[in-house]
Structure formats: C-alpha cells, structure tokens
Amino acid sequence: MLTYAxxxxxxxxxxxxxxxxxxxxxxxxxxxxxxxxxxxxxxTPELKQELMRRMGLxxxxxxxxxxxxxxxxxGDLGYDVWSRRPVTDMIRExxxxxxxxxxxxxxxxxxxxxxxxxxxxxxxxRTIDRVLAILSVSMISIPSFVIAIYLLLVFAxxxxxxxxxxxxxxxxxxxxxxxxxxxxxxxxxxxVGYLARLVRASMLEVMSANHLRTARAFGLTEAKIVLRYALxxxxxxxxxxxxxxxxxxxxxxxxxxxxxxxxGIGTLITSAVQKRNFPVVxxxxxxxxxxxxxxxxxxDLLMAKLDPRVRxxxxx
Amino acid sequence: xxxxxxxxxxxxxxxxxxxxxxxALRHASLEARAGEAIGIVGESGCGKSTLASAMxxxxxxxxxxxxxxxxxxxxxxxxxxxxxxxxxxGRHIAMIFQDxxxxxxxxxxxxxxxxxxxxxxxxxxxxEKRAEAAAMLKRVGIPDPERCLSRFVHELSGGMRQRAAIAxxxxxxxxxxxxxxxxxxxxxxxxxxxxxxxxELRRDYNGAIVIVTHHLGLVGxxxxxxxxxxxxxxxxxxxxxxxxxxPRHPYTQALIACDPAHLHDHAPVLPTIPGRLPDLVTxxxxxxxAGRCARATGHCRSVAPAHVEVSPRHFARCxxxxxxxxxx
Numbered sequence: 176m177l178t179y180a181x182x183x184x185x186x187x188x189x190x191x192x193x194x195x196x197x198x199x200x201x202x203x204x205x206x207x208x209x210x211x212x213x214x215x216x217x218x219t220p221e222l223k224q225e226l227m228r229r230m231g232l233x234x235x236x237x238x239x240x241x242x243x244x245x246x247x248x249x250g251d252l253g254y255d256v257w258s259r260r261p262v263t264d265m266i267r268e269x270x271x272x273x274x275x276x277x278x279x280x281x282x283x284x285x286x287x288x289x290x291x292x293x294x295x296x297x298x299x300x301r302t303i304d305r306v307l308a309i310l311s312v313s314m315i316s317i318p319s320f321v322i323a324i325y326l327l328l329v330f331a332x333x334x335x336x337x338x339x340x341x342x343x344x345x346x347x348x349x350x351x352x353x354x355x356x357x358x359x360x361x362x363x364x365x366x367v368g369y370l371a372r373l374v375r376a377s378m379l380e381v382m383s384a385n386h387l388r389t390a391r392a393f394g395l396t397e398a399k400i401v402l403r404y405a406l407x408x409x410x411x412x413x414x415x416x417x418x419x420x421x422x423x424x425x426x427x428x429x430x431x432x433x434x435x436x437x438x439g440i441g442t443l444i445t446s447a448v449q450k451r452n453f454p455v456v457x458x459x460x461x462x463x464x465x466x467x468x469x470x471x472x473x474x475d476l477l478m479a480k481l482d483p484r485v486r487x488x489x490x491x
Numbered sequence: 492x493x494x495x496x497x498x499x500x501x502x503x504x505x506x507x508x509x510x511x512x513x514x515a516l517r518h519a520s521l522e523a524r525a526g527e528a529i530g531i532v533g534e535s536g537c538g539k540s541t542l543a544s545a546m547x548x549x550x551x552x553x554x555x556x557x558x559x560x561x562x563x564x565x566x567x568x569x570x571x572x573x574x575x576x577x578x579x580x581g582r583h584i585a586m587i588f589q590d591x592x593x594x595x596x597x598x599x600x601x602x603x604x605x606x607x608x609x610x611x612x613x614x615x616x617x618x619e620k621r622a623e624a625a626a627m628l629k630r631v632g633i634p635d636p637e638r639c640l641s642r643f644v645h646e647l648s649g650g651m652r653q654r655a656a657i658a659x660x661x662x663x664x665x666x667x668x669x670x671x672x673x674x675x676x677x678x679x680x681x682x683x684x685x686x687x688x689x690x691e692l693r694r695d696y697n698g699a700i701v702i703v704t705h706h707l708g709l710v711g712x713x714x715x716x717x718x719x720x721x722x723x724x725x726x727x728x729x730x731x732x733x734x735x736x737x738p739r740h741p742y743t744q745a746l747i748a749c750d751p752a753h754l755h756d757h758a759p760v761l762p763t764i765p766g767r768l769p770d771l772v773t774x775x776x777x778x779x780x781a782g783r784c785a786r787a788t789g790h791c792r793s794v795a796p797a798h799v800e801v802s803p804r805h806f807a808r809c810x811x812x813x814x815x816x817x818x819x
Contacts, residue, residue, distance in 0.1 A: 384593065385588065385590065385593040385594045386593060386594055386595055386596040386597070388549065388588075388594070389588055389594045389595065389596075389659075390596070390604075390607070391549055391577075391580070392547055392549055392580055392581060392585070392586045392588075393580060393581035393585070393607070393608040393610070393611075393659070394577045394578060394579070394580035394581040394582060394610065394611050395577075395607060395608075395610055396577070396610075399607070399610070403599075403607070404596050404599070407596075407598045407599070408596070408597060408598055411598070481598065482597070482598055483597070483598060483643040483645070483646075484597055484598075484643070484645055
C-alpha cells in the first residue's frame with residue numbers, strides 16, 4: 176500500500192511538470208509575441224520591452240522555466256502583469272467559489288445519478304428504464320455550456336427564479352445558494368447521466384454475481400446482502416468515476432462560470448488569457464493541475480482501500 | 492435403513508422463456524438419508540443444477556414449480572414463507588458451490604464472510620464465531636487458519652478456496668449438504684486431494700450428502716447411491732456399485748462407455764453419444780432418449796417408459812430395462 180502511494184504521488188508530480196512544460200510551449204506557439212498582442216497596435220517598443228520584462232519573457236526559455244518552478248515550490252506563482260497583485264492571492268480569493276460550485280454540482284450529480292441508476296435497476300426492462308436510458312444519453316451528450324445558456328434563459332430570464340449573474344452577496348448564504356443552483360445544475364447534468372448509467376450497470380452486474388447467491392444460500396437477510404455484500408462491490412467503479420468526474424466538473428466550470436459571469440478560477444483563467452496575462456494563466460493552470468491530481472490520487476488510494484483486488488494488481 | 496432427511500417428490504420445475512415454458516425438471520424423485528451420500532450425474536442441461544437449486548431452496552426468479560415438492564423436516568420447503576426459507580438455508584441445508592473464486596465476495600475477507608454465514612446461529616459472539624470458523628478451516632486441512640481468515644478470496648490458491656468453501660458449508664453442521672460440481676474448477680492433483688478430504692469428512696458426518704456432478708469418477712469414489720439424469724428426468728437410479736457395473740438404461744450405458752477413465756489406453760477416437768438433447772419446451776411424447784438411442788423403436792417414440800425396478804432398489808426408465816444387460 177505504501178509503495179503504491181509513493182508511486183502514485185511520484186506520477187502526479189511528473190504530470191505537473193509535463194503540463195507546465197506544455198503550457199510554456201503553448202505560450203511560445205501562440206502567433207505573435209504576447210506583449211504586442213496584449214498592448215495592441217499602438218504600443219511603443221519601450222512599452223513592449225517593459226511588459227516583456229515584467230512577464231519574464233525576455234530571459235532564455237530554460238531560465239524562465241527554472242524560475243517558475245523554483246518560485247512555485249515556495250508558493251510564489253508570480254504577479255499579475257496589470258495590477259501587480261500576487262497570483263496566489265488572486266487564486267485564494269476566487270477558488271472557494273469554484274470549489275463550492277464544483278461541490279454542489281458533484282452532490283447534485285451523485286444524488287440524482289445514483290437515485291436514477293437505482294430506479295432503473297428496480298424497473299429494469301420496463302418503460303421507466305427505457306425512458307431513463309434515453310434521458311441519460313441525452314444528458315451525457317449535451318455540453319454543459321449549452322445547458323447553461325438554456326437554464327439561464329428559462330429560469331433566470333423568463334421565470335426570474337434565480338439570479339442570472341454573480342455568486343451572490345458575500346456572507347449571505349441564502350443569496351449564495353440561489354446563485355449557485357443554475358451553474359451547478361448546468362455542470363451536473365452530464366454527470367447525472369453518466370452516473371445513472373454506471374450505477375445501473377454496476378448494480379445489475381453485482382446483483383447477479385455468484386457470491387450474492389452464496390450469501391443467500393447461507394440465509395443472510397436481504398438487507399444485509401444488499402448493503403454489505405452488493406453495495407460494497409458496486410460502489411468501487413462509482414468512486415473511480417467520481418474522481419475523474421471532479422476534474423471534468425472543474426473544467427466545465429471554466430465555461431459555465433463565464434456564461435454566468437461568476438467569479439472563480441474559470442473566469443480568472445479566461446480573462447487572463449484574453450488579456451495575455453501570462454503569469455496569471457500559468458499560476459492558475461498550475462494550481463488547477465495540482466488540485467486535480469491531488470483529488471485523483473486520493474481517489475486512487477481510496478479505491479485501493481475499498482477493493483483489495485486493485486491494491487494487489489498495482490502492488491508489484 | 493437410516494432416516495430419510497430430504498426427499499424430492501415428483502418434482503417438476505419450468506423456467507419461463509421466450510419460446511414458452513422450459514421444462515427443466517420433470518417428475519424427479521429422490522431421497523437423501525442420514526449418513527448416506529448420493530450422486531446426481533448427467534450432462535449439461537439435464538436439470539441437475541435446477542434440482543440442486545431446488546434442494547437448497549434457491550431457485551431462480553423465473554422458475555416455477557409445476558408439480559411435487561422438496562420435503563424436509565416433514566414439510567414442503569418450496570412452499571414455506573420467504574422468511575422460513577431463509578432460516579432453512581445454511582443452518583439445515585447448506586451448499587458447497589461450484590466455483591469458489593466467484594462464490595466468495597471479493598471485497599470482504601474470508602473471515603468476515605465465515606462469521607456472517609453463521610448469522611443464523613444464536614448465542615455466539617463474533618469472536619466465538621470466528622474461532623469456530625478457524626477450527627473448521629483447520630479441519631478441512633488449511634494449515635494456518637488465522638492467516639486464511641484475514642485474506643481475500645483472490646489471495647488464496649484454488650485448492651484453498653475449495654477447502655474454505657467446504658468449511659463454510661460445514662460451519663453449522665447442516666443436516667443436508669449439497670455439493671454442486673465440487674471439483675470441476677480444480678486441476679487433477681487438487682481434485683484428488685479434495686476427493687480425499689470429502690471422503691474423510693464423510694466418516695464423521697451424520698447428515699446426508701448430495702453430490703451433483705457430470706463426473707462419474709467422483710460419484711464412484713464418494714457415493715452410495717447414484718441418480719442418472721437425462722433431459723430433466725431421472726432415467727436410472729440404484730446403488731453406485733449396481734448402476735456402474737450393470738447399467739440398465741441405454742443412456743447410462745453410453746455415459747459409462749464415454750467416460751475417459753474407462754477407456755483402454757490409446758483409444759484412437761473418443762466415443763461420443765450422437766445427437767443432442769431434446770427440446771425441453773416441448774418434450775418428446777415417448778422416451779426422452781429415443782432420439783439418440785440405437786435401440787429405439789416406434790413404441791419408444793410414442794409411449795413414455797415407466798420407472799421399472801430391475802432389481803431391489805435399482806430402477807431404470809426404459810422399455811427394455813429388464814433385457815438391457817451390460818454388454819461388456
């Protein structure tokens with residue numbers, strides 16, 4: 176278990192490095208130099224020079240990469256080119272919004288997804304099951320930003336039930352909750368579909384397994400069989416997908432936050448990209464990568480804890 | 492003669508299928524007595540697994556009892572309430588499963604499961620149940636029972652798994668022990684060891700053992716009486732000795748002739764029984780084996796043969812049973 180944990184963490188660190196190198200490559204592959212793009216056609220060469228220096232783009236590439244990683248390790252992600260504020264502060268300010276959005280979206284997805292999945296198992300092969308199958312596939316297929324726009328139109332513009340923009344008043348939980356409903360629903364819908372399908376398949380597979388027959392043959396109560404023998408096995412793939420799902424939820428947040436003009440990591444990255452504010456882009460992407468990998472690694476370790484077979488296949 | 496513990500009486504079971512009701516078991520009867528081991532043999536699809544499921548009262552949800560029943564403790568266990576059915580299982584009638592790899596839960600340790608399997612036992616603490624389990628594992632020849640209890644099923648070898656499955660079935664000293672293909676998942680050496688173990692256990696076990704298998708050798712080694720099944724019917728029954736040496740039903744004769752263990756060395760071609768099982772949705776009017784029998788006549792095809800007693804307690808369901816002396 177320990178060697179497995181060390182391996183997983185080592186792999187995660189390697190991925191962070193590769194992602195950041197790829198980010199640097201992209202900065203250099205963007206046509207035109209970042210400074211003149213940021214300043215527009217009226218920029219003087221002196222201004223450009225100054226901006227390049229501020230973004231650290233005047234130094235050789237390897238020095239830039241080295242400095243970035245060296246500073247990142249100490250928690251320094253650089254400064255906003257325009258406002259001169261530390262990037263870490265900016266992230267700290269908006270990240271709770273994104274996390275809250277993601278957590279609410281994940282909760283909606285889990286409750287609705289597992290609920291619909293179980294419903295499909297109970298009514299297996301019946302009309303409800305078929306309707307749910309069509310519904311789930313539709314949910315999976317429609318991108319979250321499309322759903323976001325329609326939710327905005329119907330529930331915020333036409334019906335006026337929920338606010339159209341923002342994250343609610345600071346300190347006022349009621350208004351924050353009202354503001355999170357639509358964006359969270361927009362993100363969650365895809366995952367409701369996924370989880371409903373997955374839970375259905377996973378439960379059906381387990382319910383017909385031989386070991387449940389054994390448990391029945393020893394006269395265990397049906398409640399004990401479902402709760403202890405079936406669910407423990409059926410939940411394993413759900414945990415696996417939820418971890419990956421959290422990453423995907425965070426990436427949908429980038430679009431959905433923009434649609435709802437909601438402060439968060441997504442809006443931070445989008446606006447920084449538009450303004451060619453590279454330190455902010457690099458810092459936020461590094462932060463998100465690290466956060467995502469932490470979640471996935473923790474989920475992998477949890478999986479190994481839940482399913483001894485995973486633990487063993489990955490031990491050697 | 493010892494007491495009859497479990498009696499299958501004229502039992503017929505049909506499965507609902509898209510083509511119609513599949514008559515998997517037709518008017519099967521058998522008796523399992525205390526201290527006796529009986530064998531049920533036949534090829535795949537002959538209804539032996541359905542019969543085994545009926546005996547442990549664990550029929551599939553699409554199975555329907557169309558006649559007869561399974562009598563245990565003076566009543567038909569197939570018609571008691573769900574809760575009573577549950578109480579009979581494991582405590583009074585236990586089963587050794589076919590494939591121990593998939594028969595144990597993959598995410599619970601063997602110990603956790605062996606403790607859970609004793610749920611029906613009252614007045615024992617968890618620790619005592621675990622100690623019982625360890626003692627039983629020791630008895631079935633697992634050298635380090637404590638270690639085995641803390642393991643998951645995939646961490647055990649095939650032989651260990653089968654031993655653990657046997658230990659599980661014996662945990663509550665059930666009156667009837669049903670073993671469904673107890674050696675099929677094992678290689679030859681393991682199989683020999685398990686047969687040896689079952690034989691040893693038989694000596695101090697007072698209940699009835701029912702062994703369901705396609706393996707004639709296993710029945711020959713372990714069983715006092717044998718029931719040969721074909722297309723959902725018991726076609727021949729008698730003492731193992733008698734049936735193996737003087738089979739009276741053409742199917743039994745063919746089955747014994749096809750058993751590789753009985754072949755002379757270097758037989759150029761393995762003998763087979765030509766033809767295939769009749770359609771069980773619409774079973775044949777006459778003898779169910781007529782389609783594959785070399786001796787079948789028009790009479791065989793139109794009139795179902797009776798279960799004839801050819802010698803004391805030796806029955807065969809064939810019109811020619813009296814004349815079918817062993818050929819070799």
